[in-house]
Structures are given as structure tokens and as C-alpha cells.
Amino acid sequence: MKVYKFGGASVRDAAGIRNVGTIIQRETGNDLIVVVSAMGKTTNALEDIVVSYMAGRIDEAQLRWQNVVITHELIVAEFELPDTLLAPVRAIFSSIASKLATAPTTLTSYDAVYDEIVPMGELISTHILTAYLTHIGLPVRWADARQLVRTDDTFREGKVDWETTKSQIQAFVGDRIGLLVTQGFIGGTANGETTTLGREGSDYSAAIFGYSLGAESITIWKDVPGVLNADPRYFDETVLLPELTYQDATELAYYGATVIHPKTIKPLQNKGIPLYVKSFLKPDQPGTLVGAPTVTKPTPSFIFKVNQLLISLHPTDFSFIAEDNLSLIFGLFATAGVKINLMQNTALSFSVVVDSKPDRIPDLLEQLRGHFRVAYNEALELITIRHYDQSTIDRVLVGKKLLLEQKSRSTVQLVVREEAQCTA
Numbered sequence: 001m002k003v004y005k006f007g008g009a010s011v012r013d014a015a016g017i018r019n020v021g022t023i024i025q026r027e028t029g030n031d032l033i034v035v036v037s038a039m040g041k042t043t044n045a046l047e048d049i050v051v052s053y054m055a056g057r058i059d060e061a062q063l064r065w066q067n068v069v070i071t072h073e074l075i076v077a078e079f080e081l082p083d084t085l086l087a088p089v090r091a092i093f094s095s096i097a098s099k100l101a102t103a104p105t106t107l108t109s110y111d112a113v114y115d116e117i118v119p120m121g122e123l124i125s126t127h128i129l130t131a132y133l134t135h136i137g138l139p140v141r142w143a144d145a146r147q148l149v150r151t152d153d154t155f156r157e158g159k160v161d162w163e164t165t166k167s168q169i170q171a172f173v174g175d176r177i178g179l180l181v182t183q184g185f186i187g188g189t190a191n192g193e194t195t196t197l198g199r200e201g202s203d204y205s206a207a208i209f210g211y212s213l214g215a216e217s218i219t220i221w222k223d224v225p226g227v228l229n230a231d232p233r234y235f236d237e238t239v240l241l242p243e244l245t246y247q248d249a250t251e252l253a254y255y256g257a258t259v260i261h262p263k264t265i266k267p268l269q270n271k272g273i274p275l276y277v278k279s280f281l282k283p284d285q286p287g288t289l290v291g292a293p294t295v296t297k298p299t300p301s302f303i304f305k306v307n308q309l310l311i312s313l314h315p316t317d318f319s320f321i322a323e324d325n326l327s328l329i330f331g332l333f334a335t336a337g338v339k340i341n342l343m344q345n346t347a348l349s350f351s352v353v354v355d356s357k358p359d360r361i362p363d364l365l366e367q368l369r370g371h372f373r374v375a376y377n378e379a380l381e382l383i384t385i386r387h388y389d390q391s392t393i394d395r396v397l398v399g400k401k402l403l404l405e406q407k408s409r410s411t412v413q414l415v416v417r418e419e420a421q422c423t424a
């Protein structure tokens, strides 16, 4: 049994869905679980709807939802599918329209509403793909991940209950899996509420299904030839990494290589399940195999994170940065839901680099100011180089001012600012 995961880019339009259908057809007769993300940038659009709705801008939220509906209607119109196959999609369209007709109360939790609305992207895309596959004659089952992937009720970052998830998935698939289409990114609580697993979490969903069923392999289909030594959007002359160990893949993802979600690797490593990252545009090419025993000559790899914020904390009394301060700081970051990308401390200061998220950072800074003197630098870039040497460092520092550096034997992290900004 294999697991295929198709992300938003692969199903962003009707041609994409047809292409995904062709890739799935190559597995006809084999057991295959297909995990699918929301189409294109639907998740971003749904997040915007939540922002409008929770701010009480109901008309704006409804208008934005109409745009989501129209985008999907235009795609399905190209397939001329019978209305019966589209009934589940239309039911979602009207249930969200009804939801958005009533304003939220002041007691409504933002994150709970987020997890009511944002998962619709995956529910819609999987219903559309299932309808299309049925239409072209493939015997396919649609599975509701909310009833299979059990999480706690941490909305927007559900923690997976592995035992329950495994038994629910095994019970659902039964003896003969066949072809099954399900959603990435979403799960459900014991009380039947929908949860999400964190942005870009569909890769992780594929690993959850693969782990639960002991898959022979998992393939993540991307718009790139595989895992490259840098994001081609930010770096010229990238090279394909044909093989990676689980550890290297975990570290690349951890430091921010968005091609694989960081939580994806561990469950696969635990069961020794190989992960392939391949191009949905060139499905015959080998791509990257994650799970190679060793890679003899590792290639230097670059990860660029833009829009970073460097926060420096200084105790307001004469105390040092010690265990009690650190546990307070970590507690405040955890409560604010802000992940630390890099940290460094001296006796009298503690510096952290985080993603500059306007919905979370201002509150966090306010909390920190209650305990520390706080200084911060905005609009920075965090560059991580795995398997670095001095020439790779020099290469990325051209035109940049280095603010902070951290090195281990295999990884260097550099916090930089554009030189032009420094002199401005």
C-alpha cells in the first residue's frame, strides 16, 4: 500500500486535477491512499474570511466566501460532472454561507472558528477530486479525516493521538483499501470538533496515514523535481538532492525548507518507511528519496526565512539570564503560540528570532515588557546553511550586514539585514 500526497499547487485548476487523475491511474489495481490539500491558495483565502468574520466585517467575509465558491465552481464546470457527484461540495457551500450570515459573539474563540472554516478547503478539494475520479471510472472512496485523525482540542495545532488514530484508520480501511481519497491538514477531537494540524500540515497527514497502515512508501508530489539544495524562488542554480537521510530531511524541514513539513519525517523514520518527493509535472523522474541509510558527500543546502524579527530581552533588575528567567520566557512564547527559530543568550540578555506575525507578536511583546526591557529589529532574514564552509557563508553575505551568527559542526545560522537598509 502506498500513500500519495498532492498539495495545493498540484490541484490548483482543472488541468491540475486531470494531471493528478493521470498519476493516480498509473496505480490502478493497487492499494493507494491519496491525501489532498486545498486547491491553490484556498487556505489563505479562508484565513482572510476568518479575519473579516471575527472582526465583525460580515459583508466582507461573505463576499470573500463568494469568491471561494466561484473559484471552485469555475473549476468543476470544466468537468461537466453530474449534480449528484457535486452534492457534497454544494452542501459545504451552503453550510458556510449560513455560518457567515450570523455574527460571532464576543465569547467565540478565534482559533475554534478558524478550525470550523479553514478546513473547508480540503473538504471541498477532496470531494471535487473524488467526483472527478468517479466520473472517469475509477472506483474511489472518500474518507473523512475528521473521523480518522484523532487530535486533542488545541485548535489550529491539534496534537495527534496516535493510538486512536491508528485504530480508527485501520478500522475504516478494512481488509481491502483500494483507492481512497482523504484530506490533509485536518483532524477531529473526541467530541467531533474539527481541528487543523498547523499550516502546511498535509505532508504530516500523509505520514500519519502511512505510519498507521505501515505503508510501503509515501510520495509527496510537488511542483519542483524533488528536494533541492535551496528554494528555487530565492536561489539560482539549485541542485537536486537525490537522496537524504531521515536526519538530514528533518533538519532541512526544521530550519524552514518548506518543501516538507517538519513533523512529517519522524513517524516515517520510526517505521523505516521511505519518502519520495517527486514532480507532478514529470512523474517519471526519480525525485528525492528520503530514508537513504547514508549520504556520502552531503551537498551544502541553504534555507532562507524572510520577514524575521530579532527580539532581545534584558532583565530590568541586576539578575542574570538563568533558569527561572528562561522558563518564564519560554512559557510566554508558548502561550503566545510563537515558535522560536533561533535563540542565543549571554549573561545579561536573551535574543530570539521569530517569524514576524502581526496577529501574535504585538501581544507577546506586551507580555515580555511586563518582565524585561525589550529591544527588537524588524525586516531581517534568517539564513541557514547545512554542510557549510566559509565560501558558502561568504556567498550569502554579499550585500548583507550580519547581526547574529550561530554555528554547530554541520549547520550555521546567520541573521542578516540588507546592507542598503542599514545605511538608510
Ligand SMILES: Nc1ncnc2c1ncn2[C@@H]1O[C@H](COP(=O)(O)OP(=O)(O)OP(=O)(O)O)[C@@H](O)[C@H]1O
Pocket (backbone or CB within 6 Å): 006, 007, 008, 009, 010, 037, 038, 200, 202, 203, 221, 222, 223, 224, 226, 227, 228, 229, 230, 231, 232, 233, 256, 257, 258, 259
Ligand atoms: N529545498 C527546497 N527544495 C525544493 N523546493 C523548495 C525547497 N525549499 C522551499 N521549496 C519550495 O517549496 C515549494 C513546494 O511547496 P508548497 O508548500 O508550495 O507545495 P504544495 O505542494 O502546494 O503543498 P501544500 O499545498 O500542501 O502546502 C516549491 O515550489 C519551492 O518553492
Ligand SMILES: N[C@@H](CC(=O)O)C(=O)O
Pocket (backbone or CB within 6 Å): 007, 008, 037, 038, 043, 044, 121, 184, 185, 198, 199, 200, 201, 202, 203
Ligand atoms: N492547505 C493547508 C495545508 C497544506 O496545504 O499542507 C495550507 O495551505 O497550509
